[in-house]
Amino acid sequence: MTQERVNLDSSVGYVLKQAAAALRNAMDAALRPLELSVPQYACLELLGQRQGLSAAELARGAFVTRQSMHTVLQGLQDRGLLTRPSTAPQGRALPTQLTDRGAHLLAQASHAVADVERRMLAALPTGHPDRLRQDLAACANALTPAEH
Amino acid sequence: MTQERVNLDSSVGYVLKQAAAALRNAMDAALRPLELSVPQYACLELLGQRQGLSAAELARGAFVTRQSMHTVLQGLQDRGLLTRPSTAPQGRALPTQLTDRGAHLLAQASHAVADVERRMLAALPTGHPDRLRQDLAACANALTPAEH
DNA sequence: TGCGTCATGTCAGGAGTCTGACATAGCGTT
DNA sequence: AACGCTATGTCAGACTCCTGACATGACGCA
Numbered sequence: 458m459t460q461e462r463v464n465l466d467s468s469v470g471y472v473l474k475q476a477a478a479a480l481r482n483a484m485d486a487a488l489r490p491l492e493l494s495v496p497q498y499a500c501l502e503l504l505g506q507r508q509g510l511s512a513a514e515l516a517r518g519a520f521v522t523r524q525s526m527h528t529v530l531q532g533l534q535d536r537g538l539l540t541r542p543s544t545a546p547q548g549r550a551l552p553t554q555l556t557d558r559g560a561h562l563l564a565q566a567s568h569a570v571a572d573v574e575r576r577m578l579a580a581l582p583t584g585h586p587d588r589l590r591q592d593l594a595a596c597a598n599a600l601t602p603a604e605h
Numbered sequence: 606m607t608q609e610r611v612n613l614d615s616s617v618g619y620v621l622k623q624a625a626a627a628l629r630n631a632m633d634a635a636l637r638p639l640e641l642s643v644p645q646y647a648c649l650e651l652l653g654q655r656q657g658l659s660a661a662e663l664a665r666g667a668f669v670t671r672q673s674m675h676t677v678l679q680g681l682q683d684r685g686l687l688t689r690p691s692t693a694p695q696g697r698a699l700p701t702q703l704t705d706r707g708a709h710l711l712a713q714a715s716h717a718v719a720d721v722e723r724r725m726l727a728a729l730p731t732g733h734p735d736r737l738r739q740d741l742a743a744c745a746n747a748l749t750p751a752e753h
Numbered sequence: 754t755g756c757g758t759c760a761t762g763t764c765a766g767g768a769g770t771c772t773g774a775c776a777t778a779g780c781g782t783t
Numbered sequence: 784a785a786c787g788c789t790a791t792g793t794c795a796g797a798c799t800c801c802t803g804a805c806a807t808g809a810c811g812c813a
Contacts, residue, residue: 465654465666469738470628470722476741477625478668479748480618494769506613513791518613520626525770527793549778549791573748574618580747581740589740590617592733593624599728600627600721644799661761673800675763697761697808 473596480577487569491562496521496529498570501563504539504555511550538562621744628725635717639710644669644677646718649711652687652703659698686710 465471484495493501499519503510510518516526530553533539538559541551555563578586613619632643641649647667651658658666664674678701681687686707689699703711726734 465650467738468722469726469734469741470632470718472738472741472745473621473625473628474668476745476748477621479745480621483748484618496769502613511791520622521769522771523792524772524794528769545778545791547779551792570618574616577744577747578617580743585740586617589737589744590615590620592729592737592740593617593620595728596725596737597620597624597627599725600624600631642799659761670801671762672764672802676799693761693808695809699762 469596480573483573483576484570487573488566491566491569493562493566494529496525497533498566500526500529500533501538501555501559501566502570504553505560505563505567508554509552511552513550515553533559617744628721631721631724632718635721636714639714639717641710641714642677644673645681646714648674648677648681649686649703649707649714650718652701653708653711653715656702657700659700661698663701681707 481495484498488495488498496519500515503515503518512526512530513523515530516523519526519529521529530539530541534541536558537556540554540556545551581589629643632646636643636646644667648663651663651666660674660678661671663678664671667674667677669677678687678689682689684706685704688702688704693699729737
């Protein structure tokens with residue numbers, strides 16, 4: 458029976474959580490002047506990439522549940538940053554659209570977050586960001602249970 | 606004015622969050638049979654590495670606030686997995702100790718989590734886990750504000 | 754000695770997220 | 784057409800975690 462202990466400092470999982478926590482804090486600080494939380498920003502950014510996403514799709518992209526995204530969307534809608542039709546054009550999904558105000562705020566937020574990412578990656582040698590991204594994607598994929 | 610948009614798929618930050626979420630889910634599933642949450646496990650693991658840590662030290666190591674760690678400790682203490690003196694031997698810090706039951710449960714949990722980490726790293730070529738860990742540590746360091 | 758600062762433990766309150774549940778709409782199979 | 788399966792939206796409740804606040808003990812400095 459081997460002494461199976463995780464040894465925190467040499468554990469990739471631990472350092473991964475550490476990096477994620479640091480990133481979360483940095484993004485939180487960067488977005489606070491805009492009065493946006495990280496989930497709110499994630500929601501706007503996803504819509505910026507592709508308009509008309511449903512709440513369920515946004516939830517998956519932001520790593521929260523449908524229910525959480527529901528409240529996030531209500532908050533953003535109350536601030537006039539996005540619009541949702543009251544009736545579904547087809548099926549049950551309600552396609553979400555950014556308003557002009559939402560797009561404008563997103564531009565500012567995107568800039569602030571890009572600054573954070575730059576600061577994070579500045580510590581890495583040239584070329585490492587790309588390989589880091591690939592390694593992380595492989596890790597995420599290995600842990601994501603095969604769908605269906 | 607450049608089109609400054611994060612481009613989620615090529616963003617290291619986004620993939621980092623994705624990997625962290627996948628890891629969190631996998632650990633959650635692995636620990637559920639032992640009736641341990643991830644913060645509870647983190648607490649036990651930290652104590653396994655070094656006995657006598659205070660609640661504040663455990664909180665920093667587990668990336669939560671002192672207050673959250675307080676309730677976590679109470680839960681673990683109620684289950685007889687650890688002990689804390691009622692009065693501080695010196696200063697205000699209450700050194701926490703694993704009980705035999707705590708150490709035994711930790712051994713099982715540690716094994717389960719090590720399995721998850723193995724599954725995660727199996728997707729990476731030889732040598733990559735080490736460089737991934739170093740890159741992540743550099744990222745975390747770059748985002749952690751200089752203390753004092 | 755006295756004061757200011759910092760770290761720790763703890764209590765109270767609130768914000769955010771999750772689990773569970775239900776109704777509805779599409780789709781494929783029988 | 785009827786049934787089952789899946790996906791989505793939404794409501795209610797509980798849980799987790801955080802922010803804010805206060806008291807206490809240790810340390811440095813005037």
